[in-house]
Amino acid sequence: MLKFKVECQQMSAQEYEQQFREREIRHLRRKAARLGFSLTPFSADAVS
Numbered sequence: 001m002l003k004f005k006v007e008c009q010q011m012s013a014q015e016y017e018q019q020f021r022e023r024e025i026r027h028l029r030r031k032a033a034r035l036g037f038s039l040t041p042f043s044a045d046a047v048s
Contacts, residue, residue, distance in 0.1 A: 032039050
């Protein structure tokens, strides 16, 4: 069912994973802020 009469766009698995990751990060930032925390990004080589 088309809610806004916009054609469905096919996306690759890589595009879907990227979109999912961005959505998940937004959700986690909001959740952390609600709990009084803030998230800071780090690089993988910073972990020992």
